[in-house]
Amino acid sequence: MQKRVVSLWFPRLASDRFLRARPIDGPFALTHRQNNTERLYCLNTEALAQGLTPGMGFADARAFCPDLQSHPADLTADAMFLQVLARWAKRFCPWVGLDGHDGLLLDVTGSTHLFGGEIALLGDIHMRLAKAQLTVSSGLADTRGAAWALAHFGKGVAERGQTLSAIGDLPVAALRLSEKANVGLQRLGVRNIADLVALPRATVTRRFDAEVIMRLDQVLGDLPESLSPLPEAPRYQVRMSLPEPIGLAADVMAGTERLLTALCQRLKENETGARVLQLTLRRVDQGQQQVELRLARPMRDAARILPLFERGVDEIDSGFGIDQLRLVATQVEDLPIQQMTHSRAAPDDQLDDLITRIGNRIGLENIQRFLPADSHIPERSYVISPAAWSTPSNTWMPVRQRPLKLFPPEVVAGQGPRPPRRLRWRRMSLTTALATGPERIAPEWWMTDESWHSGIRDYWRVYTQQGRRLWMFYTPQNPAWFVQGEFA
Amino acid sequence: MDRFTDIFPLRRGRVHEACGASAYSFAFALAAQHKGAILWIKEKWQADQLNPSGLADFISPSEILVAQGKDQPEVLASAEEALRSGAVSLTLLELSKPLSLIAGRRLQLAAEAGQSTGLCLIQDGMGSNAAETRWQCEPLFGGADSTLQRWSIIKNKTGTLTNWDVRWDAKTRRVIVVSKTGE
Structure with missing residues (x-):
């Protein structure tokens, strides 16, 4: 079957993306810093109409057009936006690839009739992108090169097998040539593609390098050119629909076990482990119940994960019955396969499971x-x-000896740099029997800490006649006594 | 009369209680007798912090896990889970309210199922009847010795009530009984 390829070119992708979120009237440009100069990166139509061009220095542009509004470009966000568009384009065909930083390639072979033919397909694409406020120019042809040429320099559809007649009038630059070859051909008077095809191949190859002929062959379909589709991210979700609703906890656990086995197999193939699992149970009355399981370590061992679900499943209200189970690993981390050795202690599985169990009750971060x-x-x-x-x-x-218990400093009455003889602390009268110190600790000047504003501290270990052993400090710069800890 | 060594590494598979100003020392002296991870469960709002530098005299601070519950039911639920699993050899819980007989009994059953030890640090006079033993721990002034304290057993399901004056040897990490004081 003859291939059919659609090439989409978004000439103003970056500025369109920005203006979608924040519409601006009048000339607008995105700027990008290149070689230590702010240059125009992407312009809207009003700015182009003022005679500004991409690549122009920003300072010059503002001199030409004083009311130019601008914003720094965000290239990563643009690349991500193109990925979003590629995912959207999968509605037209399953085979979608990126073309540079501002284009998409769709292999629509065999899928055009679903949209009422090729012309209707292009019309649909244009209509939807116009609604999304994106400027697009498109081409549809037998080969990737010809579609690209039509998108960038022409318009419309090249009929099956009619590639040359459709693109013959386009300039040679439409062959995706290097700047040098393009200028060389122009100088020879070879203006459009039909002129180039008319020349004997041997002379062209001798005059230029093999690139020109290679590009020409690719456009005409004599040389194959691949179109690589985007890789699909692995999806960690499994589900099961039941012919009859179930309601017993044991049945739900049995269903969960089946889903978990399938999910863990997928996790294992990708050498990843689940961190957060979500089990969604759909009831016959369309209500949904969810069980979330947050794991203390990334895991993919179904036998170990299953018992951890027990508590959540027990709390489920199954109503009139559950007829669909869906298990999703919402958070996934890398978990490479590891060699078992004697030297490295095995991870404490039991302890991790305990952390998971308690963590699902009181919060894993607690x-x-x-x-x-x-x-x-x-x-x-x-x-x-x-x-x-x-x-x-x-x-x-x-x-040095430190107390077992620390608390926020509590003021006690006392004067002078030696610990007070008698002190009242927490409604207790204590008599100092022995005091050891001082140990001077200075605040860290590179940190601003509210509680250390009173300056350096002289720490004392105060043993009282009553038995309590306190860790007290004196602040010589702002004389006062505090208790901060207790040696139990 | 019981000897201290008969009773001190507290009986496994049971939940015990400790109160008094030196309850922390008692808890970690006990923790030093256990191998593996120790779980410390407390309520989040309590301002008293455990100081890992001070802890180093008893156990390695890396061995302790701290779980912070919102309120007492969360603390008890976590403790029951930990005791039942047996993944930690010792579970320490800090309680602010008295324990009902049902809750205390549930902890005992969980400890028995997991064959691990539990120790509740309670306020004075708030003991539960389900506890296996209850200890009153008070520091004593002992000159330059910073660890002297009196541990009195004030409830014992399987033996008599006795007092011991003990101190903690940080080097060898063991309890030294100074003298046994009679009733």
Whole structure:
């Protein structure tokens, strides 16, 4: 079957994208910094009508056209927008590829009749893109090259087998030639493609390099040219529809097991593990029930994940019955296959499962572990991080005696740099029996910490006659005494 | 009379209670006798922080996991889950309200199923009848020795009530009984 290719060219993709979100009247340009100069990157029609061109210096453009409005271009967002358009274009055919940074290629072989023929297909594309406020120019031909030529330099459809007659009048630049070959051909008086075809091939090859003939052959279909479709991202969702509704928790678990096995197989093929799983149960009355499972580690072991679903499934209200189950891995992380060795301790599966279970009840971020931090400030000598996203670290520095319990500093009455003889703290009268210190800790000047505004601290270990052992400090710069911790 | 070593690494598969100013020391002296991860469950709003640098005298701070529940039911539910799974050898829970007999019994059953130990740190006088043992721990002034304390067992389902004066040896990580004080 003869191939049919549609080429779509969005000449003002970047500015159209921007103006869709924020319409602007009058000349508008996106600017981009190239070689240390702000240059115009993409213009709207009003700006083009003022005589501005892409690539012009921004300062010059503003001199020509004082009311020019501008905004910096965002090339990554443009590339992502083109991906979105490519996904949209899959409504016309399954085989869609990108063409440079501002075009799409659609292999519509065998799918045009679904839209009422080729002309109607192009009309449909134009109508929909116009509604989306995008400027587009299109071409449909037997080959990728010819479609490209029509989109960029001509218009419309080249009939089957009529490629040459459709594009013969177009300039040679429509062959996607390099600048050098293009200028060379122009100098020889070869203005359009028909002129080039009329020349003997041998002389063209001798005068220019093989590129010109190769491009010509590609356009006419004598040389094949591939069109690579976009890779499809793996989809981690499985579902099951049931002929009869189910309602027992055991039945739902059995269904979940089947889905989970299929999903884990897919995860395994892609060497990924699920982090968040969502089980959606559709009831016969169209109501939906959801069970979300957040895992402490990326996992793809169906036998281990299944019991973790039990609690959520037990809480489901099945109503008149459930007739569809859908399982989606909403968050997926890389989980490469690992060699089992003696040297590395096996991960503690039981503990991870426990973290998952508790985490699904109280929130996964509420299960934490201590990690060492590099600071002399007692409250900053450690960081607390969620256990599910960190690994234990054993690089704790040995420090002087520190209390077991820390609390926000509590003021006690006292005067002078030595700990008070008697003190009242938390409604207790205490008598100091022994005090060891001071240990001076200076605030970190490179950090602004509200609680250290009172300056340096002299820490004392105060042992009282009553037994309580307190960790107190004195701030010589703003004289006052505080209790910050307790050696239990 | 019981010897301290008969009772101190507290009986496995049971939930115990500790109260008093030195309950933290008691909890971590107990934790030092257990291998593997320790789970500490507390309510989020409590301002008292565990200080990992101080903890290093008892166990390696990397061995402890802290779970923070919104309220007591969440703490109890997490504790029950942890005790039942047996993935952690010791579960420590900090309670702010008295425990009902049903809740206490549920914890006992969970601990029995998972063969792990639980220890509730309770406020003075808020013990539950379901506890296996209850300890009153108070620090004592002992000169330069910063670890002297009195541990009194004030409820014991399987033995007598006794007091011990103990101190903690951070180097060897064990409890040293200074003297046994009679009733």
